[in-house]
Amino acid sequence: MDELLRRCEEIIRDVSFATVRRWKAEHPDGKAIAYFPVYAPVEVIAAAGMLPVGLHGAGDQLELQHADARFGSFICSIVKTTLELGLTGRLAPFDGLLFSSICDSARNLCFVLKRNFPQLYVDFLHLPHNAESASSREFLRSEYARLKAALPGTEIVALTMGPPQAEAALVRCLELGADRAVLASDRRFAGADTWATALTLAAVIRATHPDFDLILVGKQAIDGDTAQVGPELAEILGIPQIMYGVEMSWAANGKRIRVRREIETGYEVVEARLPALV
Incomplete structure (x- = not known):
């Protein structure tokens, strides 16, 4: 256990992100997304086939040479050292940076990085403050759907076989974040058993999303x-x-x-x- 903890500490304190570089070398088509704690939807990043990596600043591993010119002295070291990582090229292994509303400084950091690195995917996830509200849940769902759409290489297609009335269910799928919807509907499908249904769905999948x-x-x-x-x-x-x-x-x-x-x-x-x- 001590050795495992020591290794974890080494990875966290490594401002060169050697582990991320090694992962990308082993996965030439893989993408790594750095996220600012603590509310990032890591599952969405992982579901897109990307490597989520927590970004916690650099602590005492980095001397500030550029970030002080962009943030006041009262801003915390996590924000300023994270910016220093970017301005000194140490965030190069990452294909994107994701921030959420943990504080005003984190929000500003997101847009400072976006302005300084226009070629990089940098996004800010707006989170509702009242998690108990039904409208907040709908808003959060829409934010996750927006994030999913922004992450490259991911497409969700809702597919069903049924009568024209089944369109309502597909519309709901689109509202929940699906990119496209396909309805297989024909009078000849009426009374289809499970095997006929599976054959039809397989034919649609092969024709539309092989x-x-x-x-x-x-x-x-x-x-x-x-x-x-x-x-x-x-x-x-x-x-x-x-x-x-x-x-x-x-x-x-x-x-x-x-x-x-x-x-x-x-x-x-x-x-x-x-x-x-x-």
Whole structure:
């Protein structure tokens, strides 16, 4: 444990971000996003297949040579040393910087960095102050959707097979952050069993999104209660399936999915290569 803590401290205090550089060398197509604590949605960054890295300033590891000219003497060292990291080129391993409303200085830091580094993705996440309000939850959802859209390489498509009335459900998916929606609807689909439904969905996916990474399905329908469409869809597409999932995360390299799933005796954690169905 002592060795693990020592290694963690080394990584945190390393103002050259050697660990991030090494990760990017091992993942040439990977992107790293530095986030300012403490309210950043790390899960959104990870779900986009990127490496989230906490940014805590430089402490006593860095002498201020440039940041003092841009912030007053009363501003905390975390903000000023973070700016110094940027102005001295030490944030070069990162493809983007994400800030949230923890204080006015952090807000100003975001826009100072954005002004000084126009070629870099720098964003500020606006968070509601009253978490109990229904409108606050809707606002936060919209902010997460905006962030997801800003992070490159991520697209969410809502797909369903059903009558024209199913369009309302797809509209709701778009409101919740989906990028596009597809409705497969035809009178000939009426009365389709689970196999026919899975065949139809597979055909639509192959025609519209052949390069998908992940398919998320429901556990089971509330009428037939068969829980068969998901597994059948995975079988037709020839991809791994993990059913009855309750938690999900991406592996660090973005090539595998890790799912905590329900089983008769409790839970188990399963990994699968992508593309996959959960």
